[in-house]
Amino acid sequence: MAAEPASLRQPSRDKILDAAEPLFARQGFSGTGLAEVAERVGLSKSSLFHHFHSKAQLYAAVMARILEHIQAPVLAALGAAGEPLARLERAIDALVDVLAANPTYPRLLLRSLFEDDELAGDLPEEQEANAVIRRIVEALGRVLHEGVAAGVLRAASVPHTVQTLIGATVYHFASGEFGDELLGRPLFAAAEVRRRKDEVKALLRHGLKRPRRTD
Amino acid sequence: MAAEPASLRQPSRDKILDAAEPLFARQGFSGTGLAEVAERVGLSKSSLFHHFHSKAQLYAAVMARILEHIQAPVLAALGAAGEPLARLERAIDALVDVLAANPTYPRLLLRSLFEDDELAGDLPEEQEANAVIRRIVEALGRVLHEGVAAGVLRAASVPHTVQTLIGATVYHFASGEFGDELLGRPLFAAAEVRRRKDEVKALLRHGLKRPRRTD
DNA sequence: GTCTATAATAGGATAGAC
DNA sequence: GTCTATCCTATTATAGAC
Numbered sequence: 294m295a296a297e298p299a300s301l302r303q304p305s306r307d308k309i310l311d312a313a314e315p316l317f318a319r320q321g322f323s324g325t326g327l328a329e330v331a332e333r334v335g336l337s338k339s340s341l342f343h344h345f346h347s348k349a350q351l352y353a354a355v356m357a358r359i360l361e362h363i364q365a366p367v368l369a370a371l372g373a374a375g376e377p378l379a380r381l382e383r384a385i386d387a388l389v390d391v392l393a394a395n396p397t398y399p400r401l402l403l404r405s406l407f408e409d410d411e412l413a414g415d416l417p418e419e420q421e422a423n424a425v426i427r428r429i430v431e432a433l434g435r436v437l438h439e440g441v442a443a444g445v446l447r448a449a450s451v452p453h454t455v456q457t458l459i460g461a462t463v464y465h466f467a468s469g470e471f472g473d474e475l476l477g478r479p480l481f482a483a484a485e486v487r488r489r490k491d492e493v494k495a496l497l498r499h500g501l502k503r504p505r506r507t508d
Numbered sequence: 509m510a511a512e513p514a515s516l517r518q519p520s521r522d523k524i525l526d527a528a529e530p531l532f533a534r535q536g537f538s539g540t541g542l543a544e545v546a547e548r549v550g551l552s553k554s555s556l557f558h559h560f561h562s563k564a565q566l567y568a569a570v571m572a573r574i575l576e577h578i579q580a581p582v583l584a585a586l587g588a589a590g591e592p593l594a595r596l597e598r599a600i601d602a603l604v605d606v607l608a609a610n611p612t613y614p615r616l617l618l619r620s621l622f623e624d625d626e627l628a629g630d631l632p633e634e635q636e637a638n639a640v641i642r643r644i645v646e647a648l649g650r651v652l653h654e655g656v657a658a659g660v661l662r663a664a665s666v667p668h669t670v671q672t673l674i675g676a677t678v679y680h681f682a683s684g685e686f687g688d689e690l691l692g693r694p695l696f697a698a699a700e701v702r703r704r705k706d707e708v709k710a711l712l713r714h715g716l717k718r719p720r721r722t723d
Numbered sequence: 724g725t726c727t728a729t730a731a732t733a734g735g736a737t738a739g740a741c
Numbered sequence: 742g743t744c745t746a747t748c749c750t751a752t753t754a755t756a757g758a759c
Binding site: 319320321322323324378381400403404406407408409410411426430440444445446447449450452453454455456457459460461463464465467468469470471472475476477488489492493495496497498499500501502503504 | 534535536537538539593596615618619621622623624625626641645655659660661662664665667668669670671672674675676678679680682683684685686687690691692703704707708710711712713714715716717718719
């Protein structure tokens with residue numbers, strides 16, 4: 294009696310998350326009303342409360358879901374075999390691939406960093422999301438440390454380098470119209486995504502100065 | 509009949525901007541209520557409307573004021589005499605100094621990039637703010653081009669490099685609690701601000717790889 | 724699980740007295 | 742230039758029928 298395939302059996306909970314995600318990304322937590330979410334998902338406002346206790350929990354569930362989606366490819370790249378610099382570069386590729394494939398992600402990630410004010414931080418979904426971020430940052434830190442220990446990387450500050458990498462990837466793809474106008478074409482155009490990876494990796498390898506003949 | 513010195517003669521308009529600035533920085537446009545602004549400034553909600561036609565105009569005035577404050581030192585550093593790389597580095601120092609001295613600025617700048625949704629973009633204050641941003645980005649672009657033409661900089665994409673620099677400075681200081689925890693001490697602690705400048709400049713000079721004996 | 728109805732509050736903005 | 746009073750709408754959330 295063949296149940297529908299899991300890919301089609303989409304419970305209301307997931308539909309609500311799908312509807313809320315782009316709204317939170319564009320308008321932020323307080324800029325998004327549950328009425329708008331309900332309308333998009335084709336339910337009444339009240340029905341949302343059957344699936345989520347509060348707006349804050351809905352928001353936290355959106356964040357937890359996207360972080361789970363980011364976690365796997367990035368940790369895989371960082372944890373793979375190979376030299377530290379190569380693993381770092383593959384992690385950048387992996388992260389940029391996920392961000393580019395899901396334009397809501399970079400905005401949600403950036404917003405979440407300074408929207409803590411509005412959230413208590415005690416919901417299980419929030420704690421799971423924070424745990425994922427911690428895990429990724431720690432894995433990244435380990436690769437950087439390893440590279441310094443092996444003598445292939447400069448002894449740059451690990452936390453500052455992490456910040457620079459987040460800025461170079463998450464901020465870039467979150468920059469919206471400003472970024473589009475700066476580049477002269479959409480941030481998420483395939484060629485610009487490829488270019489972003491190359492530019493970031495080249496900066497890590499060479500800095501901004503003209504490379505010497507040997508490398 | 510000695511009028512009060514200009515530094516003390518602070519008309520209501522400026523007091524309102526002072527009160528609104530940190531609120532918009534922390535809570536964003538839609539997260540900030542005019543009641544809260546009014547309370548902080550010691551006026552009634554209605555009085556705000558005597559000075560600003562709408563909440564959007566108040567927000568735009570806050571943004572215009574901070575951008576005017578950022579413009580002078582950064583353009584001065586970019587436009588000074590000297591080699592392109594040195595001018596770029598002095599501009600980074602100047603920008604970081606302004607951001608570090610005004611913790612509300614980085615958050616407001618970052619938020620403004622993806623809060624365009626909520627603002628029409630037709631207010632004169634918004635257009636002045638956009639003009640300042642354009643001016644700074646263009647001056648930065650000229651320095652980078654000049655460096656490439658002079659053969660001291662790699663032929664990196666100018667817009668992508670601009671994005672990386674914004675991420676390395678504005679994003680870093682906007683990262684709030686996340687940044688504090690990552691660094692293990694406050695983002696705005698004097699030592700960490702100095703360190704940020706050094707880390708960014710070192711990355712531009714050397715990349716992440718161990719520098720060769722000559723430089 | 725979904726709905727209608729409703730509560731209770733806070734939102735931005737205006738009118739008009741002083 | 743500031744106030745009180747008010748308007749209207751939107752907000753999150755709950756109660757209770759189906």
